[in-house]
Amino acid sequence: MGNLKDTAAIALVDCNNFYVSSERAFNPKLAGIPVVVLSNNDGCVISRSNEAKAFIPMGAPLFQYEKVLEENEAEIFSSNYELYGDMSDRVMNSLQSFTPEVEIYSIDEAFLGLQETQKGFDYIGKEIQEKIFKWTNIPVGVGIAETKTLAKIANRIAKKSDKAKGVLDLYKSPYQDIALDRTAIGDVWGIGRASIKKLETINIKTALQFRDADLRWVKKNFTVVGGRTLLELRGVRCLPLELEPPPKESITCSRSFGELVTEYKPLQMAMSCYLMNAVEKMRHHRLAARSLTVFIETNKFQLDSFYANSYTYKSAYPTDNLFELQHWASESIKKIYRENFAYKKAGVILSGLILSESTTARLYEQPNPKHERLNKAIDEINKKFGKGTVHLAIAHMGKWQMKRERMSPRYTTRLDEIMKIH
């Protein structure tokens, strides 16, 4: 971390409407028209092209907007995470060619550490934008400033303003005060709904007002987190670039069902399926879990008949063995399942994760070596033939599976779907 001290500026590179842009990257017919991508289960709109932003809000439930979408001749896609994940890798790999100081912050965002050069940051920003588009077909915005929080603000303005054309350098800029004055407090990274409300009562409405507020008061009312945000707005770097991804603390797999589930059996099957996903990911990271949480819930929009519960199974012996975890899961579901409820959603959380090679030897119960070999075999097959090729017998399909009625081909990761390009 010491070598990062001389990083002059931080750039935030953020893909525009990332899921929509990924769809467009392989389908030129989608250019210039309204396009939206839906959440799992085709429930909500989670990515919109600029044309679609004019008439549909973020997070809009599809059923409320089907008519509007049709009137505007919008193209609608189910989410295709294999495609987006692969496009994300391409963008992130491309960014590495500009600097080794790349923090992958999310599927569509990265922070870059930039050194001062003669070209100037604005020039570098434009270069990044141009090359990423050339190499991946994904348009990005670039915001540059002293800190992550300021870079976020620069990025936001860069995307909104026609003049900036997606790149804005606010590093030691005389325009910083103007930028902060025009940024609503709720658009500051780290300031959410609850904080907006609290700040309203003392008449703080802009990023500039927050920056110039009393630090002690902010710390008292918004903890150290709020204090950091304030200092970052003043140009004091509190959030360093994290070049190595921090070790995972938990892995979740949860889904809403395509159809409501009342019976025990299909619930158990769904849970097995989610567990397999989660365990596959966990083993991929060479981790083992100390505890497993299972949760179920009915439709949260129907409060009169709502039931939700969870149970956490804990063991002194962390495990990465699917069969053992399957046992933990079934024990847990038994404890929280209630008859006569229509369940809408369920999930599993693996937590207390540690590196699997550091699991302590067991004094009494030895893990079954047959199981271990079988687990390894499953890893191999899934790696070779794609996720979820091998299932536990109990994890077979059912009506609870999610709807994905409008999915595009997985152009980049499935050989059999590559040829479907129009």
Added chain:
DNA sequence: TCTGGGGTCCTAGGACCC
């Protein structure tokens, strides 16, 4: 009929210990 999923960090408060 239909309303996503996957994370982290922080704090307060209880249990427990000396």
Added chain:
DNA sequence: TCTGGGGTCCTAGGACCC
């Protein structure tokens, strides 16, 4: 009788992020 006080660990829940 006037009911210490500090430390640590754990958990639940809030807040926020993409």
